[in-house]
Amino acid sequence: MKKLNLCLGKARHFFKGHYAVAAMVVFMILLPVAARMLVWQAYRHPRPPEGVTGAQLQSARERISGETRTLERELAAKTPRSYYLVINSASNEFSLWRGGMLIRNGKCSTGSYILLKNGDQQQWMFKTPKGEFRIQGKTTSPVWKKPDWAFIEEGLPVPSSGHYSRYEYGVLGDYALSLGHGYLIHGTLYQRFLGLPVTHGCIRMNDSDLELVYRTLSVGSKVYIY
Numbered sequence: 001m002k003k004l005n006l007c008l009g010k011a012r013h014f015f016k017g018h019y020a021v022a023a024m025v026v027f028m029i030l031l032p033v034a035a036r037m038l039v040w041q042a043y044r045h046p047r048p049p050e051g052v053t054g055a056q057l058q059s060a061r062e063r064i065s066g067e068t069r070t071l072e073r074e075l076a077a078k079t080p081r082s083y084y085l086v087i088n089s090a091s092n093e094f095s096l097w098r099g100g101m102l103i104r105n106g107k108c109s110t111g112s113y114i115l116l117k118n119g120d121q122q123q124w125m126f127k128t129p130k131g132e133f134r135i136q137g138k139t140t141s142p143v144w145k146k147p148d149w150a151f152i153e154e155g156l157p158v159p160s161s162g163h164y165s166r167y168e169y170g171v172l173g174d175y176a177l178s179l180g181h182g183y184l185i186h187g188t189l190y191q192r193f194l195g196l197p198v199t200h201g202c203i204r205m206n207d208s209d210l211e212l213v214y215r216t217l218s219v220g221s222k223v224y225i226y
Contacts, residue, residue: 009128014066030045081098083216086224086226089128092109092194092204094107106205108209113197124201134179134221138219139177142184143172143183144169144172171184171189174187183203186204
């Protein structure tokens, strides 16, 4: 029995790893029938930590279960029933949802976090903002009006605000959705870079994903970026 208890202790320690299920199956095959039952009970019903009674452990389980149900209800209440978009700026992925149903997911590109300085007076950090946003407007065949940083980045003099050199056609794809404050969801000429943090703060998508997002989301639809 002493050897069996030692074996059980080692087994339960091993089962804490990522391969718990596979380890359990292999271990159960190797043990005699009586010992299997003891291992199974030890794995399914571990003893509480020293100094903690079974009643205290059960109370903690019930409290956690109740808190989990409360959080699930709160999440369900805050989840839009219509279409919305979620952007993961860490992995550069998007997911398009309708309520709790996933419509499409895929790669996108977000801010590079590169810091651009113009002497000691101006600087720009190219990051995608995080939080809850709404679609402010939708445009087909968008035209990019280049901001000052675009000329400074290229080492060019900054023209006047209405100068023709500020306007570029065809670089944002066929569609653009505005998030406000100059941030857009748009297409790109450099689709091979999708999935990488390479933008100046906007969100880039490939042509087919962008078209679906454009046709699915309406002005006022929510966009969550984290």
